Amino acid sequence: MGQEPTTSRVRVLFVSDHFGHAGGVIHGATRYFLSVLPRLSGLDVELSVAFLREAHPEAARLRDMGVQPVFFGRAKWNPVTVWDVWRMVRRERIDVIHAAGMKGILTARLAGRLAGVPVIAHLHDYMPVPSMLARPLRWTSGMAAHTLAVSGEVASFAKETLAIDPNRTEVLANGMVIDEIEKTPEEAGVAFRERVGLPADAKVIGIIGRLVPVKGHDALLRAMPGVLAKEPSARLLIVGDGPERKSLEERAQGLGLNGYVFFAGQVTDVYAAIKAMDLCAMPSLSEGLPYALLEAMAMGKPVVASAVGGLAETLVHCENGVLVRPNDAQALTKALISVMTDKLLADTIVKGARAAVVTFDITHHIDRLVTIYLALAAGEPVPARVDEVTNSAAVSCDDVTHTAKAQPIETP
Numbered sequence: 001m002g003q004e005p006t007t008s009r010v011r012v013l014f015v016s017d018h019f020g021h022a023g024g025v026i027h028g029a030t031r032y033f034l035s036v037l038p039r040l041s042g043l044d045v046e047l048s049v050a051f052l053r054e055a056h057p058e059a060a061r062l063r064d065m066g067v068q069p070v071f072f073g074r075a076k077w078n079p080v081t082v083w084d085v086w087r088m089v090r091r092e093r094i095d096v097i098h099a100a101g102m103k104g105i106l107t108a109r110l111a112g113r114l115a116g117v118p119v120i121a122h123l124h125d126y127m128p129v130p131s132m133l134a135r136p137l138r139w140t141s142g143m144a145a146h147t148l149a150v151s152g153e154v155a156s157f158a159k160e161t162l163a164i165d166p167n168r169t170e171v172l173a174n175g176m177v178i179d180e181i182e183k184t185p186e187e188a189g190v191a192f193r194e195r196v197g198l199p200a201d202a203k204v205i206g207i208i209g210r211l212v213p214v215k216g217h218d219a220l221l222r223a224m225p226g227v228l229a230k231e232p233s234a235r236l237l238i239v240g241d242g243p244e245r246k247s248l249e250e251r252a253q254g255l256g257l258n259g260y261v262f263f264a265g266q267v268t269d270v271y272a273a274i275k276a277m278d279l280c281a282m283p284s285l286s287e288g289l290p291y292a293l294l295e296a297m298a299m300g301k302p303v304v305a306s307a308v309g310g311l312a313e314t315l316v317h318c319e320n321g322v323l324v325r326p327n328d329a330q331a332l333t334k335a336l337i338s339v340m341t342d343k344l345l346a347d348t349i350v351k352g353a354r355a356a357v358v359t360f361d362i363t364h365h366i367d368r369l370v371t372i373y374l375a376l377a378a379g380e381p382v383p384a385r386v387d388e389v390t391n392s393a394a395v396s397c398d399d400v401t402h403t404a405k406a407q408p409i410e411t412p
Contacts, residue, residue, distance in 0.1 A: 008044075009043075009044050009045060009046045010044060010045055010046070010095050010096060010373045010374055010377040011046045011048070011092060011093055011094045011095045011096075011377075012040070012045050012046070012047050012048070012094065012095065012096050012097075012098055012373055013047075013048045013049075013050065013085070013088060013089060013092060013094040013096075013097045013098070014037060014040075014047060014048070014049045014050070014097075014098045014099075014100075015049075015050050015051075015052070015085055015097060015098070015099045015100070015104045015107065015108045016029065016033070016050075016051055016052070016099070016100040016101045016104040017051070017052050017053060017100075017101030017102070017103045017104045018051055018052065018053035018054075018056065018101070019033065019051050019053075019055075019056035019058065019059050019062075019069070019071075020056045020058050021210070021242070023241075027210050028124065028125075028209075028288070028290055028291055029100060029101070029124055030056075030058060031270075031291045032100075032124070032174060032291070033049075033062060034058075034061055034062060034065070035174075035175070035176065035177060035291075035362060036175065036362070036365065036366065036369075037049060037062065037065075037067050038062070038065035038066055038067050039362065039366050040366060040369065040370075041066060041067055043366075043370055044370055044373075044374060045370060045373060047067065048070075048088065048092045048094065049062075049067055049068070049069040049070065050069065050070040050071075050072065050084070050085065050088055051069060051070070051071050051072065051104075052072050052074050052078075052081045052084070052101075052103060052104060052107060053071065053072070053073065053074065053076070054071060054073045055071040055073070056071075059071075061268075070088070072084045076103070077103075081103075081107045082107050082110045082111050082114070083111075085097070085107055085108060085111035086111040086114050086115055089111060089112070089115045089117055090115060094115075094117055095117065095118075095373075095376075095377040096117065096118055096119075096120065096373050096376050096377050097111070097112050097117055097118070097119045097120065098119075098120045098122060098369075098373075099119060099120065099121055099122060100122040100123075100124060102129055102133055102137060103133065105119075105121045105122075105123075105137065105144070106133070106136055106137055106140060108121075109121070109140040109143035109144055110140065110143070112143065113140075113143050118145035118146075118376040118377075119143060119144045119145060120144065120145065120146045120147070120148060120372065120376070121144040121146075121147045121148070121164070122147075122148045123147065123148065123149045123150065123154050123155075123157070123158055123162075123288075124150050124154070124174075124288045124289075125150075125154065125286070125287070125288035125309075126153060126154050126156075126157035126161070126286060126288065126309065127214070127286065129161065129162070134161065134162070137162050137163075138162055138163040141162055141163045141164045141165070142165070144164070144168070145168070145376050145382075146168055146169075146170075146372060146376065146382050147164050147165075147168055147169040147170075148169075148170060148171075148172045148372075149169060149170070149171050149172070150171070150172065150173055150174055150288045150289040150310060151171060151173070151288055151289045151309055151310030151313050151314075152171055152310075152313055153288075153308075153309040153310060153312075153313065154171075154288050154289075154309070154310070155169050155170075155171050168382075170382075170385065172365065172368055172369075173289055173310075173314075173360055173365070174289050174291060174294065174360070174365065175360060175361060175362030175363070175364060175365025175366065176291060176294050176295060176298065176360055176361070176362055177361075177362050178298055178357070178358070178360075178361050178362070180271075181271060181295055181298045181299060182298065182299075184271040184272065184274075184275055184299065185275075186275065188269070188271065188272035188275050189272060189274075189275025189276040189277075190276075191272065192269065192272040192273055192275065192276040193276045196237065196262050196264045196276075197262060198235055198237065198262055198276065199233075199235065201233060202233055202234070202235040203231055203233050203234045203235070203278050203340055204234075204235050204236075204237050204276060204277045204278045204279075205220075205224075205227070205234060205235070205236050205237070205277070205278070205279055205280075205281050205336060205340075206236075206237040206238075206239065206273065206274065206276065206277030206278075206279070206280050206281065206301075207220060207236070207237070207238055207239065207240075207280070207281045207282065207283075208239040208240055208270065208273065208274070208280070208290075208292040209239075209240050209282075209284075209290065209292065210240050210241070210242040211238075211240055211241055211242030211243065211244040211245045211248060212242050212243065212244055213244060213285070214284060214285045214286055214287075215240075215283075215284050215285075216282075216283030216284050216285055216306060216326065216327065217238065217244065217248050217283075218248070218251060219283045219326075219327050219328070219329045219332055220236065220281055220283050220329075220332065221236070221248065221251050221252055221255055221257065221261070222255070222329035223283075223329045223330075223332040223333040223336060224236055224255065224257055224260065224261070224333075225255060225256065225257070226329075226330070226333035226337075227333055227336050227337055227340075228260060230337045230341070231337065231340055231341070234260070234336075234340065235260055235261070235262060236257070236260060236261045236262065237262050237264060237273070237276065237277060238261065238262065238263050238264065239264045239265075239266075239267055239270070239273045240264075240265075240266060241265050241266040245263065248263075249263060270291075270292070270295065271295065271299070274292070274295055274296055274299050274301060275299065277296070277301050278301070278340070279301055279302045279303070279304060279336070279339050279340065279346075280292065280293075280296035280301045280302070280303045280304070281303075281304050281305070281332070281336065282303060282304070282305035282306065282311055283304075283305070283306050283324070283326065283327075283332055284305070284306050284308060284309070284311065284326070285306065285308065285326050285327060286308055286309055287306070287308055287309040287310055287311050288309060288310050289309075289310030289311075289313075289314065290310070290311075293305065293310075293311060293314060293315075294314075294357055294360050296353075297320065297321075297353035297354065297356065297357040298353075298354065298357045300350045300353075300354060301350070302321070302322070302339050302345075302346045302349045302350055302353075303315065303320075303321040303322070303349070303353065304321070304322045304323075304324065304332070304335045304336055304339055305321055305322070305323060305324070306323070306324060306325070306326040306327075307323040307324065307325060307326070308326050311323070314356070316352070316356075318345065318348070318349065319348070319349065319352045320349050320352030320353040320355070320356050321349050321352075321353065322335045322338065322339055322345075322349065368385060371383060
């Protein structure tokens with residue numbers, strides 16, 4: 001350890017690249033910060049929070065919840081961030097650094113080594129890493145005392161791409177505030193529909209996520225004409241913003257979907273947006289473990305998703321969701337129609353999802369983080385975790401009609 005703790009609580013510095021994207025756009029990590037960081041403050045933790053990049057307007061919500069983040073305001077590749085973090089570690093007498101984001105992890109590893117403080121690397125996805133960043137991440141992989149991955153696929157990425165020791169890696173899924181989700185009234189969904197112009201009687205397929213190619217919006221747009229041929233009341237609600245918005249709007253127009261696709265942009269009332277949906281689509285090309293998946297499951301919205309990453313690890317086909325091959329618009333069309341028209345299938349996966357999602361309650365996530373912090377601060381090994389074994393549904397796939405298959409739906 002770099003210094004002896006001065007309080008009975010462990011002093012933790014949480015470090016990440018940035019709070020959100022330019023223009024006030026948020027992403028999954030933003031929602032993690034807002035859900036987890038305020039709940040870490042207190043308990044056995046004295047928390048400090050820092051971001052390497054510039055301030056973000058959504059950070060005001062974090063301040064309202066009692067967490068005062070520091071923004072270093074450095075350029076993307078500025079190595080001075082190592083010095084920034086090291087100084088904060090020394091000034092705040094930090095016991096453990098918890099780092100997220102690739103540049104945040106690299107910076108924290110180097111600063112932690114200089115300060116003699118253990119570092120936790122927290123991986124939320126398995127997006128391609130530029131070689132100029134991948135190489136130093138591999139070189140410094142041994143500088144992290146522990147690594148967290150949101151899914152098994154992300155853990156495999158950590159081993160194969162970033163050379164992280166699997167013996168010091170554990171899968172820790174994102175936690176969510178189930179009680180807050182369950183309190184969301186139906187009226188919130190009705191009001192959201194009115195706000196964006198959705199017909200009250202529409203069958204709404206919703207997608208939540210940043211408008212970038214990896215989220216699979218294009219495949220979903222290509223699926224919509226086939227869906228509308230069977231379900232004329234269907235409408236597509238796209239929640240989120242990003243660099244692909246203009247091209248997606250043009251794509252929708254080119255497919256003749258004017259009046260059938262609604263771009264809501266970035267919203268802060270995500271729960272209301274999910275309430276406005278009849279089903280949730282997640283046609284991602286790769287994915288860690290998105291909050292929107294767990295929230296839709298908790299709200300009783302059937303999910304149709306690509307069989308990739310954390311989506312495939314969380315969903316059991318025809319039991320708590322429906323899985324399709326990624327970037328297969330025809331299979332996506334078939335799956336969406338099946339869920340919209342087959343009440344037995346929809347009811348089955350909703351029941352299974354609500355049973356499965358209980359294990360993702362945020363209290364489990366917070367408790368595990370605190371356990372890891374305390375062990376590392378004391379110079380002890382991280383204790384093994386004993387997970388609960390749960391069944392995802394009470395009804396088997398054999399009892400489901402139309403799409404009852406053991407494998408993801410794909411084009412014949």
